[in-house]
Amino acid sequence: MEYFDTVIVVLQSTVRLSVPLILTALAGLYAERSGVVDIGLEGKLLAAAFAGASAAAVLGNAWLGAAVAVMASMALAAVHGYASITQRGDQIVSGTALNFIAAGATVILGQAWFRQGGRTPALIGDARFGTWELPFADAVKDVPILGGIYSNLLSGHYLLTYIAFIMVPVSWWILFRTRFGLRLRAVGENPGAVDTAGISVVRLRYSAVLIGGILCGLAGAYLSIAMNAGFVKGMSAGKGFIALAALVFAKWKPRNILFACLLFGFLDALSIRMQGVALPLVGKVPVQVYQALPYVLTVILLAGFIGKAIPPKASGRPYVKER
Amino acid sequence: MSAPFAKLPAWAEYGLIPLINLIVAFLVAGLVVLFVGESPIQAAYLMVKGAFGSGEGVGFTLYYATYFIFTGLAVAVAFHAGLFNIGGEGQAYIAGVGVALVCLQYDTTLPWYLVFVLAVAASVAFGALWALIPAWLQAKRGSHIVITTIMFNYIASISMVYLLTRVLKPLGSMAPQTRTFEAGGQLPRLDWLLALFGLDVGYAPFNITFLLSLAVAFGIWLLLWRSKLGYEIRTLGHSPSAARYAGINQAKIIIVTMLISGGLAGLTALNPIMGDQYRLQLDFVNGAGFVGIAVALMGRSHPAGIIPAAILFGVLYQGGAEISFEMPNISRDMIVVIQGLVILFAGALEHMFRPTVIRLYQRMVAGSGKPATATGE
Numbered sequence: 001m002e003y004f005d006t007v008i009v010v011l012q013s014t015v016r017l018s019v020p021l022i023l024t025a026l027a028g029l030y031a032e033r034s035g036v037v038d039i040g041l042e043g044k045l046l047a048a049a050f051a052g053a054s055a056a057a058v059l060g061n062a063w064l065g066a067a068v069a070v071m072a073s074m075a076l077a078a079v080h081g082y083a084s085i086t087q088r089g090d091q092i093v094s095g096t097a098l099n100f101i102a103a104g105a106t107v108i109l110g111q112a113w114f115r116q117g118g119r120t121p122a123l124i125g126d127a128r129f130g131t132w133e134l135p136f137a138d139a140v141k142d143v144p145i146l147g148g149i150y151s152n153l154l155s156g157h158y159l160l161t162y163i164a165f166i167m168v169p170v171s172w173w174i175l176f177r178t179r180f181g182l183r184l185r186a187v188g189e190n191p192g193a194v195d196t197a198g199i200s201v202v203r204l205r206y207s208a209v210l211i212g213g214i215l216c217g218l219a220g221a222y223l224s225i226a227m228n229a230g231f232v233k234g235m236s237a238g239k240g241f242i243a244l245a246a247l248v249f250a251k252w253k254p255r256n257i258l259f260a261c262l263l264f265g266f267l268d269a270l271s272i273r274m275q276g277v278a279l280p281l282v283g284k285v286p287v288q289v290y291q292a293l294p295y296v297l298t299v300i301l302l303a304g305f306i307g308k309a310i311p312p313k314a315s316g317r318p319y320v321k322e323r
Numbered sequence: 324m325s326a327p328f329a330k331l332p333a334w335a336e337y338g339l340i341p342l343i344n345l346i347v348a349f350l351v352a353g354l355v356v357l358f359v360g361e362s363p364i365q366a367a368y369l370m371v372k373g374a375f376g377s378g379e380g381v382g383f384t385l386y387y388a389t390y391f392i393f394t395g396l397a398v399a400v401a402f403h404a405g406l407f408n409i410g411g412e413g414q415a416y417i418a419g420v421g422v423a424l425v426c427l428q429y430d431t432t433l434p435w436y437l438v439f440v441l442a443v444a445a446s447v448a449f450g451a452l453w454a455l456i457p458a459w460l461q462a463k464r465g466s467h468i469v470i471t472t473i474m475f476n477y478i479a480s481i482s483m484v485y486l487l488t489r490v491l492k493p494l495g496s497m498a499p500q501t502r503t504f505e506a507g508g509q510l511p512r513l514d515w516l517l518a519l520f521g522l523d524v525g526y527a528p529f530n531i532t533f534l535l536s537l538a539v540a541f542g543i544w545l546l547l548w549r550s551k552l553g554y555e556i557r558t559l560g561h562s563p564s565a566a567r568y569a570g571i572n573q574a575k576i577i578i579v580t581m582l583i584s585g586g587l588a589g590l591t592a593l594n595p596i597m598g599d600q601y602r603l604q605l606d607f608v609n610g611a612g613f614v615g616i617a618v619a620l621m622g623r624s625h626p627a628g629i630i631p632a633a634i635l636f637g638v639l640y641q642g643g644a645e646i647s648f649e650m651p652n653i654s655r656d657m658i659v660v661i662q663g664l665v666i667l668f669a670g671a672l673e674h675m676f677r678p679t680v681i682r683l684y685q686r687m688v689a690g691s692g693k694p695a696t697a698t699g700e
Binding site: 023039079083084086087089090091092093094096097098099100101102103104105107108109111112118238241244246286290291292295296298299302303304311 | 345355358359360379417436456459460464465466467469470471473474475477481482485489553616620623646650651653654656657658659660661663666667670671673674675687
């Protein structure tokens with residue numbers, strides 16, 4: 001039974017840690033499916049986390065915080081859209097720029113506003129999201145196996161956690177079962193054809209990038225208003241890049257994104273859990289091995305050793321009319 | 324939409340437009356300063372004073388510039404082949420291991436100039452090696468170099484924590500760093516160079532790596548514009564299909580370019596390790612690899628542009644330290660913001676002001692009665 005509890009604890013933190021990855025990777029999915037490479041996920045995530053925690057701290061309301069987080073992230077997404085769609089600039093350069101601007105500006109503004117060395121004040125009460133207990137979670141807690149799974153693994157998460165998991169099938173439905181999704185995918189594969197059909201490439205790409213902004217904003221809000229009680233300097237800690245890796249790992253497909261993010265979340269949970277624990281045969285594995293695994297796995301996948309990842313055909317290329 | 328990218332004369336193309344982009348980046352940075360309640364003019368004054376107000380300031384400015392010349396060249400060489408090496412940070416970091424191993428081995432037995440030669444070789448080798456796998460994957464398996472080099476930055480950073488806390492740390496020490504090098508692992512300062520201009524370098528760790536960086540910049544110019552390899556690199560960057568028709572081995576050029584780029588990033592490690600700290604410690608690269616992106620974009624990937632761009636960022640680093648003394652609201656993270664803005668305006672938005680400049684230029688030419696020969700395409 002103790003073994004079972006350990007598994008549940010690890011899986012529970014897997015769910016907790018994979019939520020920002022899922023939302024961020026889905027954000028990247030919309031942008032990249034429309035042909036706009038989004039390397040600025042990390043910056044948007046960080047900016048949203050900061051803006052959300054700041055607003056929640058000042059206004060004392062987690063929901064308003066999340067709304068501000070989404071707005072901040074969408075503002076950066078709009079800049080990325082302007083640079084890469086309207087100005088036809090290099091999308092990777094633009095994303096890189098946003099990452100730096102977010103990394104620097106969050107610290108400068110945080111210090112100027114709150115004077116706590118780049119932190120925001122700790123969020124208490126209504127300023128932070130509470131967890132949700134599913135119905136009867138308490139009642140069935142003692143049922144063997146199933147009760148543990150229901151009340152400890154499925155219940156007791158933040159609303160944003162459930163939203164993140166629901167967004168996976170919803171995104172699949174939007175991208176693969178609606179007219180908007182069809183057009184969005186077409187614009188990422190062959191923008192010329194979409195243009196010829198009389199549909200605005202620019203408008204489609206902007207909407208994709210802005211949807212990405214919303215999702216990144218929710219991920220940032222989750223980081224600083226739900227999972228943690230406030231913003232800490234550099235708190236996205238490469239999650240945007242891991243999400244990007246998960247997106248590639250998942251070959252730009254929603255269902256695979258869910259599994260890739262859960263896998264990376266699991267590795268993260270494992271690295272926390274396995275600190276100082278000796279494994280059979282190899283003994284104590286340095287914690288750095290677990291930390292490096294998501295990055296190493298991504299490189300191996302990108303190398304095409306676990307099936308080839310083929311990006312949308314027009315991704316990274318600005319669309320020029322009348323050529 | 325008739326001719327959005329009409330030709331401009333060289334002074335406008337390489338002087339005016341980059342200058343406008345830069346000025347806009349700094350204006351926006353000034354707005355951020357204003358937003359946190361400080362005076363941008365006062366900040367600019369403090370920055371210039373900190374960077375040039377004393378011999379020591381100049382020494383520090385050029386010390387920082389040395390980092391950015393190397394990392395800027397590293398990014399620029401890759402740019403010429405159409406590759407975005409965002410992994411300079413990790414390559415420089417890993418190169419530090421090479422430098423440290425050479426110094427730890429020979430610092431008591433060999434004079435500094437011999438150790439320096441070995442350390443240069445080691446830094447290039449380690450930096451290039453760290454770029455090799457992403458390069459090979461890009462060339463042979465088509466995996467995106469931007470993502471692989473970012474992954475390698477993280478892997479480098481995690482590996483260095485492991486190496487410094489478990490392997491390279493002397494026994495009985497708590498700090499995650501190697502032992503301090505003896506005389507053989509310490510590079511001479513360039514106090515005489517500044518003394519020529521009547522400046523006292525003070526405690527600034529301005530060292531001979533700076534001269535090496537200038538020589539390397541010249542070497543890279545020779546390589547890119549005066550050698551067959553350089554021609555092939557630029558052809559590949561300009562048009563991969565043209566390179567293929569010309570019989571250029573694409574995979575080979577990609578790998579060779581990335582090895583050069585990684586080696587250049589590796590040289591960065593010499594400056595702090597042998598020139599200032601005399602030991603290998605955590606995070607010694609401190610973002611210099613990323614500054615290289617801004618420097619390369621600002622310097623238009625040409626050594627003659629990269630050196631002044633690197634010095635400008637040296638001014639930002641050194642002057643930024645001065646600002647953070649006087650204005651507690653503006654920490655050195657402001658440099659990261661400026662870096663981002665420079666990348667945005669000089670990189671992603673580089674064409675934003677071009678139509679306006681072209682229109683003004685054409686009006687100017689038409690006004691002076693000369694035929695507008697410069698417009699074309």
